[in-house]
Amino acid sequence: MSDKLHFSLVSPERELFAGEVDQVDAPGSEGQFGVLPGHAPFMATLKPGVVEVFEGEDRKRLFVRSGFADVTPQGLTILAEEAIDLEGFDASSSKDALEEAKEELRAANDDQAKARLTETISYLEALVAAAA
Structure with missing residues (x-):
């Protein structure tokens, strides 16, 4: 068994x-999970949030909108709908987009638009919080 995870x-x-x-x-x-070398195979869906990568003393933070994680004997692969490297990320445009989406939600009057805007707001809130 390798002491590193691909x-x-x-x-x-x-x-x-x-x-x-x-x-x-x-x-x-279904909740936060961690994968180490030699982990048992499984698949999981992802929600918006931070993927933390640990390599020695270094830690890298990547934000994913959603996607799938696939753990196999060869390692872990994440297929993300959208992914952002949080190192040096400026959240100001995301904060502006969040305020716009909240305004649109207050003015929305059909259920489909409300559902879409609610999902967008959840995503943007998670991204802004992760970047803080």
Whole structure:
């Protein structure tokens, strides 16, 4: 058994991370989970939140909107709907978008628009909190 975990995080735009790490913590839709080398295989859906990658004393934080995590004997792969490297991320535009979405929700009058805006607000709140 290897003492490192192969981890890859991919979004539709690009691969944000690929490498050998010590541990990865991810925001599962059923709760936060961690993966270490030699972990038993499983699949999980992800909710908006921070994926933390631990490599020695270094820690990398990546925000995912949602997606899937697949743990196999070869490692962990996360396929994210959207992913952002939080290092150096400026949340000011996200804060503006959050306020706009809240205004739109107050003015919305059909259930489909309200549901879409509520999901957007949840995502943006999680992103702003993660970047703080």
